[in-house]
Amino acid sequence: MKKVLFLASLVCATSIFAADGATLFKTCATCHGAKAEKPALNKSQVIAGWSTDKITAALNGYKDGTYGGPLKGTMTPQVKNLSADDIKALASYISTIK
Numbered sequence: 643m644k645k646v647l648f649l650a651s652l653v654c655a656t657s658i659f660a661a662d663g664a665t666l667f668k669t670c671a672t673c674h675g676a677k678a679e680k681p682a683l684n685k686s687q688v689i690a691g692w693s694t695d696k697i698t699a700a701l702n703g704y705k706d707g708t709y710g711g712p713l714k715g716t717m718t719p720q721v722k723n724l725s726a727d728d729i730k731a732l733a734s735y736i737s738t739i740k
């Protein structure tokens with residue numbers, strides 16, 4: 643019994659601390675749409691359907707200033723506090739939005 647409880651608490655702890663793409667994406671949805679289906683501020687590409695790699699590359703690029711169009715200044719503050727795990731979680735979430 644003790645062992646079961648211990649395992650259960652481990653599972654809970656993991657789900658609390660793991661980066662959650664769906665939760666992280668809520669801030670992005672304001673501009674990109676709930677299903678990533680909108681061109682943000684009518685300017686960005688529609689990111690729904692992008693691969694995990696493409697999204698990861700774009701987000702890391704906004705972070706280090708190597709990627710972006712005329713409105714990249716809008717994205718820089720969105721990504722600057724994201725950890726590598728957050729970016730991974732976001733990218734895999736966005737790539738599966740239908």
Ligand code: HEC
Pocket residue numbers: 666667669670671672673674682683685686687688689697700701709710711712713714715716717720721732
């Ligand atoms: C304030 C509105 C806004 C928010 C919030 C926002 N974005 Fe963006 N996003 C933009 C704009 C505008 C662009 C196009 C910027 C440019 O010119 O490169 C963009 C571009 C992108 C791109 C690349 C698309 C392209 O056109 O090259 C990705 C990927 C992206 N955003 C993901 C995200 C993620 C993930 C979040 C949440 C962490 C987020 N965005 C939050 C406005 C926003």
